[in-house]
Amino acid sequence: MSLKRSIKIRQIGFVAAFGLMASCSQEMPKHMEPLSYQLRTAMETRGMTQDAPIMLRIFKQESQLEVWKMSESGRYAQLASYPVCQWSGVLGPKLQEGDRQAPEGFYPISQGQMNPWSSYYLSFNMGFPNSFDRSHDRTGSHLMVHGACSSAGCYSMTDDIIADIYSLAREAFVGGQEAFQVQAFPFRMTQENMDAHREHPDFAFWQNIKIGYDAFNATGFPPKVTVCGGTYVFNTEFDMPEERIDARRPCPEGRSINFTNWDQTTGESVPPAPTGPQPQYIPTGNQQTSLEIPGQVYTMLIGSVS
Numbered sequence: 543m544s545l546k547r548s549i550k551i552r553q554i555g556f557v558a559a560f561g562l563m564a565s566c567s568q569e570m571p572k573h574m575e576p577l578s579y580q581l582r583t584a585m586e587t588r589g590m591t592q593d594a595p596i597m598l599r600i601f602k603q604e605s606q607l608e609v610w611k612m613s614e615s616g617r618y619a620q621l622a623s624y625p626v627c628q629w630s631g632v633l634g635p636k637l638q639e640g641d642r643q644a645p646e647g648f649y650p651i652s653q654g655q656m657n658p659w660s661s662y663y664l665s666f667n668m669g670f671p672n673s674f675d676r677s678h679d680r681t682g683s684h685l686m687v688h689g690a691c692s693s694a695g696c697y698s699m700t701d702d703i704i705a706d707i708y709s710l711a712r713e714a715f716v717g718g719q720e721a722f723q724v725q726a727f728p729f730r731m732t733q734e735n736m737d738a739h740r741e742h743p744d745f746a747f748w749q750n751i752k753i754g755y756d757a758f759n760a761t762g763f764p765p766k767v768t769v770c771g772g773t774y775v776f777n778t779e780f781d782m783p784e785e786r787i788d789a790r791r792p793c794p795e796g797r798s799i800n801f802t803n804w805d806q807t808t809g810e811s812v813p814p815a816p817t818g819p820q821p822q823y824i825p826t827g828n829q830q831t832s833l834e835i836p837g838q839v840y841t842m843l844i845g846s847v848s
C-alpha cells in the first residue's frame with residue numbers, strides 16, 4: 543500500500559471514529575464542536591480554508607499562544623492570539639522529570655498525540671522529549687497543552703480556548719496535514735529580548751532556537767526541523783535519509799531548502815517551480831480586533847498577506 547493511500551485511510555478513520563462517537567450521544571462531544579463563528583469569520587477575512595494546515599507559537603514571558611494558518615497565498619498568516627492561562631517553572635527548557643518546567647523547542651503534533659478524553663477537558667501531548675531533548679539526556683513525560691487552567695510542567699489554557707485549538711487541529715488533520723508544529727519559546731525572540739538575557743545560562747540554546755524563529759518570520763513557512771550534532775538545524779535537506787541522521791553525531795552534508803519547492807503537507811521537496819522572483823512574505827494592513835469568549839478576551843488578526 544502506498545504512503546499516500548495509507549495516510550488517506552487514516553484520515554478517513556479519524557473522521558469516522560469522531561462521527562461514530564458523536565452519533566452515540568445526543569450531546570455533541572466536546573472534541574467535535576464546530577469551529578466558532580469568530581474563527582470562521584477571521585479565516586474568511588484572511589483567505590483561509592477551514593481545513594488548511596496550522597502551526598502554533600508559544601511565548602512564556604508574554605503568556606501568549608499564537609495560531610498561524612496557511613492562507614490562499616500558500617504562506618502562513620496569524621489567525622488568533624490566546625492568553626496562556628498558566629505555565630509552570632521559569633524561563634528555560636525542561637531538563638529532567640519532576641523539575642516542573644514547561645518545554646521549549648520545536649515539537650511536531652500528530653493525530654495520535656491528541657487526547658479527547660483528557661482529565662483536563664481536552665489536550666495534546668507535546669512529544670517531549672524530542673530528539674533534541676534526548677540528545678542532551680533530558681527526561682520527562684506527559685507534557686501537554688491542555689484545558690482546566692492548571693499546570694505542573696504543561697501549558698494550560700481555559701477550556702473554551704483549548705476547544706478552539708482542538709477544533710482547528712481536527713480540521714487541519716481532516717484536510718491532510720500529518721502533523722502541526724508547536725514552537726515554544728521563552729519570549730519573543732527580538733534582539734532587544736536576546737540582549738536582555740545575554741547572561742542567562744540557557745542563552746546558547748536560545749540562540750539556536752532563534753534561528754528557527756527568524757526563519758519562520760522571514761519565509762512564512764514553519765521551518766523544516768532536523769537535529770544533528772546536538773543542535774536544531776533548520777530548512778536543510780541532507781544527502782543522508784532523515785531516519786539515519788543521529789541527533790548526537792555531526793551533521794552530514796546538506797543544502798538549504800528552496801521554499802518555492804516545499805510541500806508543507808508532506809514535508810518533502812516537490813519538482814521545481816518556474817523560475818522567477820520568489821514572492822515576499824509581507825503582512826500588510828493588520829488590524830487587531832478583540833473578540834469576547836466567556837471569561838476571556840483574545841485577539842483575531844485581520845489584514846492581508848501579499
